[in-house]
Amino acid sequence: MPELPEIETIRRGLGPLLVGRRVLGVLVRDRRLREPVAARGLLRLRGARVTGIRRRSKYLLLDTDSGLTLLVHLGMTGQLWVADRERARRPHEHVVIALDDGRDLRFSDTRRFGMMHVVRSDRLDLHPRLKGLGPEPLDGSVTGESLFRATRGRRRPVKTFLMDTRSIAGVGNIYACEALHRAGINPQRSVGRIGLPGWDRVVTSLREVLTEAIAAGGTTLRDFLNAEGEAGYFACSLRVYDRKGKPCGRCGRPIRRIVQAGRSTFYCPRCQH
DNA sequence: CGGTGGACCTGCTGGC
DNA sequence: TGCCAGCAGGTCCACC
Numbered sequence: 001m002p003e004l005p006e007i008e009t010i011r012r013g014l015g016p017l018l019v020g021r022r023v024l025g026v027l028v029r030d031r032r033l034r035e036p037v038a039a040r041g042l043l044r045l046r047g048a049r050v051t052g053i054r055r056r057s058k059y060l061l062l063d064t065d066s067g068l069t070l071l072v073h074l075g076m077t078g079q080l081w082v083a084d085r086e087r088a089r090r091p092h093e094h095v096v097i098a099l100d101d102g103r104d105l106r107f108s109d110t111r112r113f114g115m116m117h118v119v120r121s122d123r124l125d126l127h128p129r130l131k132g133l134g135p136e137p138l139d140g141s142v143t144g145e146s147l148f149r150a151t152r153g154r155r156r157p158v159k160t161f162l163m164d165t166r167s168i169a170g171v172g173n174i175y176a177c178e179a180l181h182r183a184g185i186n187p188q189r190s191v192g193r194i195g196l197p198g199w200d201r202v203v204t205s206l207r208e209v210l211t212e213a214i215a216a217g218g219t220t221l222r223d224f225l226n227a228e229g230e231a232g233y234f235a236c237s238l239r240v241y242d243r244k245g246k247p248c249g250r251c252g253r254p255i256r257r258i259v260q261a262g263r264s265t266f267y268c269p270r271c272q273h
Numbered sequence: 274c275g276g277t278g279g280a281c282c283t284g285c286t287g288g289c
Numbered sequence: 290t291g292c293c294a295g296c297a298g299g300t301c302c303a304c305c
Binding site for chain 1: 277283284
């Protein structure tokens with residue numbers, strides 16, 4: 001489900017609802033996520049006050065004043081939202097964290113590819129899930145120059161490079177496809193054969209599409225909802241993703257679907273070289 | 274290095 | 290109408 005813009009949308013929405021709140025209790029209904037939920041770890045959050053919410057790649061990090069950070073990944077279908085205690089629960093609502101204002105932070109996940117861990121805040125950098133992540137595309141550390149240098153002599157297709165969180169953090173299937181269409185680059189192009197101007201276009205397009213998607217509150221195709229349970233509306237701005245056979249907005253030729261590394265890739269064979 | 278295929282799960286859709 | 294293959298915003302691993 002969620003890529004950088006969706007996670008960032010949730011982060012921004014959760015901030016005002018969570019920061020300053022104290023955790024009254026934790027209920028783990030079903031610990032069977034991708035990595036089993038350590039119920040004992042979550043229980044250590046009782047009494048802690050939320051001090052801030054950060055995002056790293058597609059992970060959310062809820063910091064508390066007890067020196068513990070709740071690390072959350074939403075997988076494909078995870079949802080994290082705040083609701084009044086009496087509000088009916090969603091299907092597959094696996095974890096509920098009761099807050100001191102009569103509301104709950106709730107985690108639901110149909111496919112259970114998500115994860116939730118409590119980690120000591122001073123050891124976050126060492127956590128295996130965060131350790132190998134590449135730079136954030138929106139904080140200025142990713143430049144055309146840096147990607148150009150990182151890819152000399154390498155041969156993988158640019159689409160799978162963009163989706164590899166070790167190259168760049170937070171880019172998934174939708175925004176990799178969208179950025180490459182905006183940059184006019186064929187997703188099958190070998191990274192080593194993209195010159196500096198090409199990488200500049202990729203980085204510009206990537207920043208553009210991520211920023212626009214955040215402004216639109218993310219992309220809701222099926223499951224994504226923000227911290228208050230509302231859909232995002234960037235889906236209507238997608239130019240290639242999930243648009244197989246539909247006309248390219250730039251040249252009118254039909255969008256093509258191929259498979260790369262087992263994932264659908266959508267692109268315009270006319271506009272992308 | 275990188276590519277493939279499968280694993281983990283559940284649910285929806287489209288084509289027959 | 291009903292069934293089922295195919296597919297889904299992610300990640301990890303084994304294997305070639």
